[in-house]
Amino acid sequence: MQGSTRRMGVMTDVHRRFLQLLMTHGxxxxxxxxxxxxxxxxxxxxxxTVDKLEDFINNINSVLESLYIEIKRGVTEDDGRPIYALxxxxxxxxxxxxxxxxxxELDLFRKALELIIDSETGFASSTNILNLVDQLKGKKMRKKxxxxxxxxxxxxKWLIEKEGEFTLHGRAILEMEQYIRETYPDAxxxxxxxxxxxxxxxSCETCGIRMHLPCVAKYFQSNAEPRCPHxxxxxxxxxxxxxxxxxxxxxxxxxxxxxxxxxxQH
Amino acid sequence: xxxxxxxxxxxxxxxxxxxxGGHDGETRARTASQERPKEELGAGREEGAAEPALxxxxxxxxxAKALARRRACxxxxxxxxxxxxxxxxxxKKKSPITRSEMVKYVIGDLKALFPDIIARAAEHLRYxxxxxxxxxxxxxxxxxxxxxxxxxxxxxxxxxxxGDGPRLGLLMMILGLIYMRGNRARExxxxxxxxxxxxxxxxxxxxxxxPKRLIMEDFVQQRYLSYRRVPHTSPPEYExxxxxxSNLEISKMKVLGFVAKLHKKEPQHWPVQYREALxxxxxxxxxxxxxxxxxxxxxxxxxxxxLW
Numbered sequence: 181m182q183g184s185t186r187r188m189g190v191m192t193d194v195h196r197r198f199l200q201l202l203m204t205h206g207x208x209x210x211x212x213x214x215x216x217x218x219x220x221x222x223x224x225x226x227x228x229t230v231d232k233l234e235d236f237i238n239n240i241n242s243v244l245e246s247l248y249i250e251i252k253r254g255v256t257e258d259d260g261r262p263i264y265a266l267x268x269x270x271x272x273x274x275x276x277x278x279x280x281x282x283x284x285e286l287d288l289f290r291k292a293l294e295l296i297i298d299s300e301t302g303f304a305s306s307t308n309i310l311n312l313v314d315q316l317k318g319k320k321m322r323k324k325x326x327x328x329x330x331x332x333x334x335x336x337k338w339l340i341e342k343e344g345e346f347t348l349h350g351r352a353i354l355e356m357e358q359y360i361r362e363t364y365p366d367a368x369x370x371x372x373x374x375x376x377x378x379x380x381x382x383s384c385e386t387c388g389i390r391m392h393l394p395c396v397a398k399y400f401q402s403n404a405e406p407r408c409p410h411x412x413x414x415x416x417x418x419x420x421x422x423x424x425x426x427x428x429x430x431x432x433x434x435x436x437x438x439x440x441x442x443x444x445q446h
Numbered sequence: 447x448x449x450x451x452x453x454x455x456x457x458x459x460x461x462x463x464x465x466x467g468g469h470d471g472e473t474r475a476r477t478a479s480q481e482r483p484k485e486e487l488g489a490g491r492e493e494g495a496a497e498p499a500l501x502x503x504x505x506x507x508x509x510a511k512a513l514a515r516r517r518a519c520x521x522x523x524x525x526x527x528x529x530x531x532x533x534x535x536x537x538k539k540k541s542p543i544t545r546s547e548m549v550k551y552v553i554g555d556l557k558a559l560f561p562d563i564i565a566r567a568a569e570h571l572r573y574x575x576x577x578x579x580x581x582x583x584x585x586x587x588x589x590x591x592x593x594x595x596x597x598x599x600x601x602x603x604x605x606x607x608x609g610d611g612p613r614l615g616l617l618m619m620i621l622g623l624i625y626m627r628g629n630r631a632r633e634x635x636x637x638x639x640x641x642x643x644x645x646x647x648x649x650x651x652x653x654x655x656x657p658k659r660l661i662m663e664d665f666v667q668q669r670y671l672s673y674r675r676v677p678h679t680s681p682p683e684y685e686x687x688x689x690x691x692s693n694l695e696i697s698k699m700k701v702l703g704f705v706a707k708l709h710k711k712e713p714q715h716w717p718v719q720y721r722e723a724l725x726x727x728x729x730x731x732x733x734x735x736x737x738x739x740x741x742x743x744x745x746x747x748x749x750x751x752x753l754w
Binding site: 191 | 669
């Protein structure tokens, strides 16, 4: 906060509209962000050359710094798709959700979050979450109501649902990583490769280290004999492909990976 | 609702170029000027007593003051940032924000500095986001955000939904297919239609990403589509129907109109669907009338209170 010598970026209507739209959506995939950027140029500065996305975003972030927010890039945990969201840099808990949800709803989210973090697979079953409904702070909530609230979380992209189980949406991980690491320092899992928060991933059966699926993909890319980076034991899981937007991929690959991972859990 | 005389509370915005340095300078200058009179009064005696050269005690006191000032400055910056976020989030829900809410949730015991804080927040909102913070009700200190970016042309507006334009078109096609098939369509039929449009489920599309993911995950999870297993089918077959959100946000008549345009015919060309759409319109009109009546009743009750 002391007078920074770094030159701060300049905001024009192109950047402002981009920010407004990114805020409206909460989280966007990279190809969508690029379309958005081109759209903003088209509307406000038709003849200008479109900045490279990374520079464009860095420019905006340098302006956002004094507001303790930034446009953060992450990847989805299941198949490494790049996503972008506007996140809070100060650890003010689950503040962005706080205005959309009531006290008991926020507490339900917190309970689900804890179950997800504690789980081996990164997924918490609907049943287990709903069983905690009696322990919620605030107004009493019935199970039926809680089911609806969980769906609201899914619609607002805080949770993802797969076959009756819930995990964190990429957006929630981007927004809350710091909060989660500070609030649950013992339960939290970390990826051995990128050292970020890990909710879903693969683990070494010998030494227990974990890696994100996209990190596994990158680390073992074109490696015929994948071995654990920590204990050198043979890596027993299916190696996913590195995300390539140009290549045709089976969109359901995340499901098959999850099944192979879960079948090994006790 | 937006026509209010220019509020006197907001200062003239600073020149663009000196924004960063300007702000910090402004804060430091302001807090310094707030403190200087007190310092001169309080410390005057001390300084008079000690020699002009600083004693160790004097140096420590000055260092402590500088630290306190930096802390106050940081706290001020943080509060301004929190207020900006608070205003943005509140505005997203389209509810006007009152001064007391701001004090309660963000400003807290910095209440005395409210005019300064809100002025700085307003400047950030203007420069960074293109919103103007307008005091919409002077008596009750209520504020709203007005979008200062230029309004869009109609075709630009579709794009502006940030990807929702083409996606909405795809959704309309699927909703149309479902509607024309009697409110239910087998999964195979949906993919067949998309195939005819040149889309493959798992092939990356420059407008939609992966269509399969868009439909099966996004549309279903967002409740635009419902996806159910058809009972007594083996191997299991699945079907799509309108999800609850589609029922809320789009009408059958609109979808029928969309389909009709595609086929270059009139909606009446499909009498069964047309009758169904008319019934749907009647239901919606009735529901709307009921809602409006209750809103009017509430408004007149409130007006009645104000007259007193």
